[in-house]
Structure formats: structure tokens, C-alpha cells
Amino acid sequence: MTEASTRPLWQRSATELAAAIRERQVSAVEVTEAHLERIRAVNPTINALVDFDEDTVREAARAADQAVAAAEPLGPLHGVPVSIKINTDEQGAATTNGLPAYADDVAPKDAAVTALVRRAGAVLVGRNNVPQFSFRWFSENPLHGRSFNPWDETRTPGGSSGGAAGAVAAGMVPLAHGNDIGGSIRYPSYACGVAGIRPTVGRVPADFGWRDLDRPQSIADELMCVHGPIARTVDDLELGLRVMSGFDARDAVGVPPHAEPAQPVRRIGVVRDPGVLAPDPALVGALDAAAGWFDDAGIEVVDLDLPDLADAHRLWGLLLLEEMREMRGLMNQFGDDVARAAMDHMIEHAVADWGVDVSAKAYFAGWTRRNEIVARLGELFESTPVIMTPPSARPAFVHGTDTAGDERTREMHDAQWPQKSLPVLGLPGVAVPTGVIDGVPTGVQLFGARFSDETLLDVARIVERRAGTFTPIDPWGAALGN
Template identity: 45%
Template sequence: MMKELWQLDASDLAQRIARREISCEESVESCLDRIGQVNPRLNAVVDQDAAGALREAQAADAMLARGEPVGPLHGVPVTIKVNVDQVGFATTNGVPAYRGNVAQADSAVVTNLRRAGAIPIGRTNTPAFSMRWFTDNALHGRTLNPHDVALTPGGSSGGAAAAVASGMGPIAHGNDVGGSIRYPAYACGVYGLRPTAGRVPAFNPSSTSERPISFFLNSVQGPLARSVADLRLALTAMSGADVRDPQWVAAPMLGEGAPPCRVALCLQAPGYRADQVVEQALRQAAGMLSDAGYIVEEVAPPRLREATDVWLRLLTHEAQLMFNDAIFESGDPAIVRAHQAMCELAPPLDMAAYLRMQGLRTALQREWAVFLQSYPLLLCPVSWQAPFAIDADLKGADAARALVDAQSPLLSTAVLALPGLSVPMGLAQGIPTGVQLVAARFNEARCLDAAAVIERRRGPVRVV
């Protein structure tokens, strides 16, 4: 049976459009129809202009008819998260008070996607202020996990992950400061790539103030998709130069085909151990890599708990200093409760303690760089636990502590500015499972190559 266009990967769509087998308008219209079918149930896409997207698609077809050069994603539908600027849309960040913040220009990542020929077809949901691993807010409502409505779709890019998993678009934009791409991808059973900090430029023209330093150093923009090939396409497109981001680096995009390397398999670390279902996924992935020639050894990276604590102390401290007023004045009850619980875990730092914590971050980056020289690839959990039940972060400081501990493989790698890739490993009793691949800075290709090995053995991600 022939697949409908919304079921195709972005790479397939782009090739068929370039060969003039299908039109850009047909590509976009198919995904818009799919949004109409499944989004009323899932609430992943919370803002869109279907007529405007179709006009862009018609203009893209006209470019092809004139024989003009086109980009690698020409005519491919993508979704954009509501916390970045897209001209003509409100950058709400899930906050009712921001519903009138209509962008007058595109953010850096949207500019790059458009330059590659991609056509934005919808805006995806996030928790208020994009500060939870759960996607629900008073403005746009709750996003549901396509696999199980009792589970979180992840956060903060929960709408992005649910959209990709359910076929609303082949590529979704997300961002990640503490797992916000990788955790939703894990919870919804798709691929999610956190690039190296500095790989993809980030800048919102509507911003009225600069981000705190740790958020600036650790936050990244990246793609979610149903295939490794689509991640490669999207990453290349997103990574174009933009001088408005002083952290952007003109690092070469390494190609496919690096030979197999040593892999550190992390099943446990001091204070942490993978749940049975997580360990099973890790061992399965390790076996697949070993069969492909990778040398897999069971070993933990250095000082994982300390790296997690650095993330918690630095980012919570800066959030209290810079965001408290906005959260308590404009946040919904859920983000207020979740933020208060995190603050109980990490009281404010004085200047000396803050500087020591920044120094520890640098020391840990050095130790991990040495570790990743010996083991160029780390195979570890996305989370030590299976995806959480919805609103598990609204049960006080003890629950927040348990969540932070579970998410230590996400938080530690984020604060060290490393690339990480969430790889789906199928379902266990109907619940998505997955693993994380981590490499040295600007070595996303290592993660993508290993993920492609796993993908070939596991088979394609099926649309829910």
C-alpha cells in the first residue's frame, strides 16, 4: 500500500519534490490534513496559519517551475516551538500574559530553516516558561502523549515530540537546556538531537533582555524527527551562520562513515542505577553496536552526580534571580509549584559559591573531555526511569529531587555543553523506551552514525 505523504520522512519528501514527482503544496497540504485529524486529541500544535503555509508552498512550487536553485528542505513541512520568534505569530512561551507578543521577525533558527526551503506549518506547545519536563499551561492547555495519555509527552518540547510521533510533520524544532529535546523524544518514541552548544545559532529578535549566563551557555536549538537521516538534514539546515549569536561557531559538519570506536556503556553510576526496562534497552543497543564492530565496555563517566548538582545549583540560582518575578506574576499554578519545589532543592548562592560552581563546571568539562578521548561515544540512559506519569513534578520537593536524580544523564551533559542524541528503542508494554548517545563537543556525527546502526537493526519509527 502506498504511503500518504504525511507518513514520509523529510528526506523522502525533499527528493520527490526535487524530482517534481509531488508538489510542495501537496506535501504541506497532507501534513495540514493530518494535523486536522489527530491534533484535536493530542493538542501538540497550538497555533497555525494553514492558508499562509499553503501560500508559501505555492511560492516554493513557483521557484521550482522557474528552475531556481533550492535548499535541501525545499517544500518540507516543519513545526516550530512557541518559545521562538516566527514572524506574524505570538512568542507565547506558554504564558497567557505573552499572547500579544507577536514577532516582527524570525528567530535565527527559523531563518535558517526557511533558507533551507522548509515551510513552517504550525507552532508546538510547551509548558509555561519552558521550564518543566511536562507540557501543560494555562494558555494552550495540555499536550497528550500519543502512546499513553497517562504519561507525560515530555517537556519542554512536548508538543514537538508528539507532533512528530503522530505524523503532523516529519521534522520539529525544539530547544534543550536540561533535556527539553531529548526527554520528549524519549517519552514519545522518536529521535531528538541536542547539538553542541554553539552549533546552531539562537536569537529571538523580540527579546528585551539577555539570558542569564548559564542559560546562554547551556541552551541549544535542535531537531526532532522519525529518522536519523532527517536529523542530519535538519541539523545542517539549522546550523547556518548568524552573527546575532556570539556563541555560534563555524565548526565543520562532520560527515557520515567514521569507523566504529570504543563505547562506554553506563548502566549505573555512584548514586544511580537504571530501571530494568531502561537497562534492557541499553543492553540491546550495546549489543547492536558491538555486532557492528564497536568496542563496548561497561564504565561510567566521571562525577555524574557532581555535574548534575552543578546544573541544579547554577540554573536554579539564575532562574530565581532573573525569572522569579515573571513566574510568580504571570505563571500558571503548575509552573509556580514546580519552580518552588526546585528552589527548595537549590537555595540561592552567594557570589563566592556561584563562582566556585562555575569553576567546577569548567573542571568537569575538562574531565569529561579526557574521558571522551578514551571513549569517543557514551551510551547511557536518557532517564534512569521510564517516562513519568503526568504532573509528577507537582508533588513537592521530595518528588522534585527524585525527578532530578532520574534526569541526571540529561542535566549533566547539558551543563557540560555536550551533544546528546535520544534514540528510540521501541515499546515495552506499550511504553516508549530509548537510550542516549553522547560524544565530545561538535562530534554530533559520532552520535548520528551509531544511531544509524541501531536504526538499521531496529527498523523505522512507526507513526502512532
């Protein structure tokens, strides 16, 4: 009997569950019921999943078992519980994006990424909570309430995919969908002690399925925003990425399914601070630990001075500034005071770098500078294919940090330089946990050239093998993982 087969179903990985269902060791109904029971036990505490119907979930599980019994071809996630973020269309569910005005905006069909997950055989279980407009590193809204970090109720689970990361960390689902324009996959994964990948732009269809929600779409949005998976293990990240990858002809930046084989990595660069904000001692310790594990694996580790990342961090504010201002106007119509305050402080942080009135010349110069950085990093990746940074310069933020409007808020925006720099450059990045200090997860971020996703996952496995996994956990209780 394997170790996996002795653990409760809700503690197992998506990879393990899919294999067990395929081999008829367990049924999809058994797996689903185990996760529904876990949801009933812990979701009232952390409020990670919202807006789901147990009868619909059970019906999907029964259909999955009927497919197994009929010896039909099975997808790689057949019978596995997966949750979709509430800013992305799921047929029959409301795409609220945390806004009461869209509480009844039921999607007539799946967004492209949702359709790929469903086609892989997943049983869709609940919807992942978000902040209003999915544009904060905190996950709360007046429609569904606040999501809490299962490690510490005073701290954010991250955002905007905070519900997704919290649900995975607490064992409600083994795999969850998220999206990332400024860290919305990687930051919640770090905050909740799980793993997440921001794929290369174009690899996963970018469609959200929005119909009437007046969220502005821009060049920056198209070139920065991606969908991707959050999971407890790197193997599950790879499985989720494979499932979500696909071509959608409606996607302006989409590419045909593309997975470069993982390449050997002989050199990893470490950027501790590009000149924005030095990392907290806990994050320094995480970087040092991971560097030691890479050294033990025979990989050269070198410290890099890379001010280009500081420029990319600032460019994030410039290239999204007009979109943020337009969204601020929409918040007057649809949002509340909390969302407006958070957006005001985000705009203030960008204005401090770029001024109140940004000329067209300055805006286009920003894109030119962005392309220069991409080219410079491309040369660096030839000798140093993977770069490691802290996932944030600070431990998971205390609730309300982004609305305080004081020094804590300004520090928070600077602390997110690792989160904001990658979307500007269109690069893939992986957040992987390294441990727990003072009851709060720590971790590192790994990034590389476009379409180096599989290589990054291979390197993340080195960290996972040495650090172990720390979830699923009982919210604000003892760890149950290994």
C-alpha cells in the same frame, strides 16, 4: 516503485519528501494538504500544534511549487512541512512561550534559527506547544492547554519541546524545531519514541528573538541552551541539523558553520548510573539491547564508572539556581499555580544540594569544577569517543509528577541526571528509540566530545537499523511505522 512512494505522504520522512518534491514526483501543495489533513485528524487529541493558519500554510506551499516550476535553486527542505516552537520567533506568529500575557506578541521577523529553516525551503506549519516559560519536562500552559503523549494519554510527551516531539510522533510534521537547556529536545524525543539531537553549543545560532519577554539571560543560559531538530529518522536529524547550523555575529557563543566528518568508533562506554539513581528495568533492557547491536557491529562496549556525570547533574542546579529564582519571581507576575509549584520543587531540589544561600565563591567554584569535568571527559573521549546512558532513569513521567511535591517529584529530578549533565558540559547528545515496552517507548542517549555531532548520528544509525522506527502512530492506537 519504492516502499517510500507507496506510503501516505504524512508517513514519509523529510528526506524522502524533499527528494520527491525536487524530482516533481509530488507537489508541495499535495504534501502540505496531506499533513494538514493529518493535523485535523489527530491534533485535537494530543494538542501538540497550536496557533497556525491553514491559509498561510497553503500560500507558502503554492510559492514552493512556483519555485519548482520556475527551476529556481531549491533548499534541502524545499516544500517540507516543519514546525517551530512557540518560544522562538516566527515572523507573523506570536511568541507566547505559553503565557497569556504574550498572546498578542507577534514577531516582526524570524529568529536566526527560524530564518535558516525558512531559507532551506521549509513550509512552516503550526507552532509547537510548551510549558510556561519553557521550563518543565511537561508541556502544558493556560493559554494553549496540555499536550499529550501520543503513546499514552496519562504520560507527559516531555518538555519543553513536548509539542514538537508529539507532532513528529503522530505524523503531523516529519521534522520539528526544539531547544534544550535541561533535556528539552532529548527528553521529549525519548518520551514520544522519536529521535532528537542536542547539538554542540555554538553550532546553531542561539537567538530566540525575544524582545520584551523578561526571561533572564545568564552565563549559564548562554553556555547551556541550544536549538536543534526532532525527527522520526536519524537521516532527518542530520538534515535538520545541517539546515539549522549557521553563524550569527550577534551570538556570544556562536562559531562559523562547523561539521566535523563522522569518525570511526571502535569503543563505546556505557554509564548506567553515576551514583544518582539506577535505571528502571526497561531502561536497563534498552542499554543491553543497544550494547549487543554495537557488539555485533564490531564495536567494543565497556561499562564505565563515571561519577563526574553525577557532579554535572548537581552542578546544573547550582549554575541555574539564581536564574530559576528570578524566573520564579516572573511567574508571580505572568504564570499560574502549576508553573509556580513546578519551579518551587525544582529550586528545592537544587537547594538540597547547595543550600539556601549560595556564595559567589561557591558559584565560581562550580564553574571551575565544570571545567575540570570537561577536561577529564576530553581525555576519556580520546579512547572512548561515544558514551551511552539511559535518556532518563525512568519511563516517561505521569502528568503532574513535578508538581506533586512528594517522593515521586524528588525521584523525577534524580531520574533526569542524563538530561541535566550534558548542558552543563556543553556537549552534544542524541536520543534514539530502541523499542516499546508496556506501551511506552524506550531508548538510549549517546554523547561525545564537542563537535562530534556527526559521529553521534552515525552511531545512532546503528541503533536505528537494528531497532527500526516506531512512528508515526495513531494517538493511543496501533503503530503505523515499520
